[in-house]
Amino acid sequence: DLHKTTKVATAALGRTLTATSIMGLMMKNDGDKLTVILKGGGPIGSILVTSNSKGIVKGYVSNPNVEVEDYPNGKLNVAGAVGQDGVIRVIKDFGLKEPYNGAYPINSGEIAQDFTNYFAMSEQTPSVVSLGVYTREDEVEYAGGFIVQLMPDATEEVISQLEKNIAEIPSVTDMLKSGCKPEDMLERVLFGLSPKVLEKNEVTFECDCSKERMAEALISIGKHSLTELIEEDKGAEVGCQFCNQKYNFAE
Numbered sequence: 049d050l051h052k053t054t055k056v057a058t059a060a061l062g063r064t065l066t067a068t069s070i071m072g073l074m075m076k077n078d079g080d081k082l083t084v085i086l087k088g089g090g091p092i093g094s095i096l097v098t099s100n101s102k103g104i105v106k107g108y109v110s111n112p113n114v115e116v117e118d119y120p121n122g123k124l125n126v127a128g129a130v131g132q133d134g135v136i137r138v139i140k141d142f143g144l145k146e147p148y149n150g151a152y153p154i155n156s157g158e159i160a161q162d163f164t165n166y167f168a169m170s171e172q173t174p175s176v177v178s179l180g181v182y183t184r185e186d187e188v189e190y191a192g193g194f195i196v197q198l199m200p201d202a203t204e205e206v207i208s209q210l211e212k213n214i215a216e217i218p219s220v221t222d223m224l225k226s227g228c229k230p231e232d233m234l235e236r237v238l239f240g241l242s243p244k245v246l247e248k249n250e251v252t253f254e255c256d257c258s259k260e261r262m263a264e265a266l267i268s269i270g271k272h273s274l275t276e277l278i279e280e281d282k283g284a285e286v287g288c289q290f291c292n293q294k295y296n297f298a299e
């Protein structure tokens with residue numbers, strides 16, 4: 049709604065928002081911040097999403113109007129929009145001097161697989177990432193997903209049970225369509241492994257922009273440019289990339 053995205057852009061942004069929200073929840077401290085940027089060389093341009101440690105996300109794509117032909121089976125061709133020649137960049141800011149910043153090649157463009165590869169390459173953690181966004185007309189009806197990672201001491205037994213489960217479960221979108229809640233998906237993914245729910249979080253898309261922050265951004269362009277704005281435009285309109293809110297500043 050905020051970004052007026054086409055269906056395929058909605059799917060790409062929704063998948064990235066979901067994965068980034070889950071990864072945000074993996075961070076430990078309140079002030080931790082995560083940014084994921086996917087740039088696969090496709091017509092969507094970049095997808096940029098940030099999350100805090102509560103899984104509250106915001107994000108945008110550089111070309112929300114992107115249109116690509118669907119796959120022959122009628123599914124949205126997300127890889128066609130994202131591209132398969134570029135990088136997934138993950139920036140983790142834990143409030144230290146230098147944030148963690150890692151970039152790894154994109155080779156799927158369908159996003160979930162690209163996150164899986166990221167975990168394998170950056171953290172050497174075998175993971176399964178599954179994401180789904182279901183749109184009807186122009187509305188998102190369901191969106192969700194899961195990330196499962198192996199603990200270093202996982203036994204062969206656990207691994208083969210997990211592999212069996214993953215091979216047998218329906219897609220995330222089908223599970224959501226049939227009314228599955230996150231706990232139900234968990235039960236299916238971790239079938240036979242007696243999962244326990246340790247914590248629940250309400251996640252959402254939320255922007256934290258404000259007129260004060262936009263004023264700071266305006267100030268940072270410098271006296272010369274500000275004087276130009278005042279003399280030529282008699283004021284300024286500054287838009288937030290994340291939520292498209294417009295802020296007006298008078299002369």
Ligand code: ZN
Pocket residue numbers: 255256257288289290291292293
């Ligand atoms: Zn905003």
